[in-house]
Amino acid sequence: MSFLAEPPAAERRVEVDLDAVRHNIRHIADVVSPARVMAVVKADGYGHGARQVARAALESGAAWLGVAHIAEALDLREAGIEAPILAWLHTVDSDFGAAIRDGIDIGVSGWELDYVVAAARRQQRPARVQLKIDTGLGRNGCPPELWDTLIGRALEQQDAGLLRVVGVFSHLAVADEPDRHETDDQVRRFRAAIAVAEDAGVDVELRHLANTPGALSRPDTHFDLVRVGLGIYGLSPFHGQSSQALGLRPAMRFVTSVANCKEVPAGQGVSYGLSYRTTHPTTLALIPVGYADGVPRVATGAPVLVDGHQYPVVGRIAMDQLVIDLQTTGIAGTARSPLGHPAVLFGGGAGEPSADAWADASGSINYEIVTRISGRVPRTYLNDTSASADQ
Numbered sequence: 001m002s003f004l005a006e007p008p009a010a011e012r013r014v015e016v017d018l019d020a021v022r023h024n025i026r027h028i029a030d031v032v033s034p035a036r037v038m039a040v041v042k043a044d045g046y047g048h049g050a051r052q053v054a055r056a057a058l059e060s061g062a063a064w065l066g067v068a069h070i071a072e073a074l075d076l077r078e079a080g081i082e083a084p085i086l087a088w089l090h091t092v093d094s095d096f097g098a099a100i101r102d103g104i105d106i107g108v109s110g111w112e113l114d115y116v117v118a119a120a121r122r123q124q125r126p127a128r129v130q131l132k133i134d135t136g137l138g139r140n141g142c143p144p145e146l147w148d149t150l151i152g153r154a155l156e157q158q159d160a161g162l163l164r165v166v167g168v169f170s171h172l173a174v175a176d177e178p179d180r181h182e183t184d185d186q187v188r189r190f191r192a193a194i195a196v197a198e199d200a201g202v203d204v205e206l207r208h209l210a211n212t213p214g215a216l217s218r219p220d221t222h223f224d225l226v227r228v229g230l231g232i233y234g235l236s237p238f239h240g241q242s243s244q245a246l247g248l249r250p251a252m253r254f255v256t257s258v259a260n261c262k263e264v265p266a267g268q269g270v271s272y273g274l275s276y277r278t279t280h281p282t283t284l285a286l287i288p289v290g291y292a293d294g295v296p297r298v299a300t301g302a303p304v305l306v307d308g309h310q311y312p313v314v315g316r317i318a319m320d321q322l323v324i325d326l327q328t329t330g331i332a333g334t335a336r337s338p339l340g341h342p343a344v345l346f347g348g349g350a351g352e353p354s355a356d357a358w359a360d361a362s363g364s365i366n367y368e369i370v371t372r373i374s375g376r377v378p379r380t381y382l383n384d385t386s387a388s389a390d391q
């Protein structure tokens with residue numbers, strides 16, 4: 001006889017609802033149609049699991065996958081994913097040969113071109129290249145004054161059969177603030193760069209500029225394809241505007257259970273530094289996740305949902321644990337104790353705190369909250385219908 005009908009749930013876990021991802025992809029595809037959707041799954045799918053998210057996104061209408069690193073693209077190929085993939089952030093140590101071998105599009109801002117050409121020569125196969133113009137963000141991308149030179153060099157290698165220029169792209173800087181004029185400037189510079197490429201004889205099959213905020217707020221940034229990350233995970237890129245207001249469903253839920261519950265007197269100090277002291281007799285609940293799990297150490301005050309109520313984190317967040325003050329007495333050790341009950345740090349369900357609340361409490365953004373949950377926390381998947389639900 002077994003005491004356990006089924007294996008116990010992981011003590012702390014990130015649950016990723018792939019139906020939410022599918023819903024978000026369909027919603028965004030609707031909004032941007034006839035432009036198509038590139039699902040951005042860099043950084044292990046913003047912490048959600050790149051392989052699982054990629055499959056769900058492709059099932060529900062995404063046409064492309066986008067990643068920062070070639071290594072991230074190779075991992076998707078290794079998982080058997082054959083969709084078009086673009087990788088855009090390289091170093092001199094990037095494996096351009098493997099990218100060419102695996103049919104991965106390579107974003108090129110300048111110096112990469114020589115490396116890509118050398119790798120294509122070794123592979124005896126032309127590289128697929130997308131040229132990136134810096135329209136104002138000031139990170140990667142070819143400066144506008146060098147653009148026609150880069151186009152000329154790329155066309156020379158294309159004529160030599162070593163590469164094919166498939167697309168032209170750029171990245172937005174302030175689209176999360178839809179009224180800022182700099183986005184207008186970026187759109188103008190992007191159009192000019194495309195014109196230069198076309199006049200030089202490039203057959204520009206794919207033009208793309210928009211990220212999630214551009215896709216959701218600026219139709220003039222849509223072009224042929226939008227590169228959407230945050231939105232497919234169901235999070236809002238706009239401060240003060242919720243996922244729900246945008247028609248998106250948060251896909252990630254970070255849940256554990258109350259690990260201890262005890263009554264304390266007034267004046268009880270809580271956690272390292274004793275920066276919090278109870279003002280009256282109360283009950284403390286211990287939540288067994290901390291900064292080693294990716295909870296921001298500075299997020300004191302952020303909400304945790306227990307038994308239908310949200311309680312703020314009190315005192316310092318430690319490596320493995322944090323504390324909430326239940327502001328009540330007489331429940332520890334009774335049937336009303338929350339010991340063992342679910343504790344939700346954030347999720348998309350009714351009454352659950354949002355990743356945005358954790359972002360606000362830590363002076364950060366929801367992007368960082370979901371992406372930083374560490375490998376110590378296992379991911380589990382809801383609605384994983386993919387035939388190859390391996391990992």
Ligand SMILES: *Cc1c(COP(=O)(O)O)cnc(C)c1O
Binds near residue numbers: 230
């Ligand atoms: C990360 C990234 C995106 C996705 O941005 P979101 O705001 O998450 O949609 C798009 N393009 C590039 C170049 C990126 O680095």
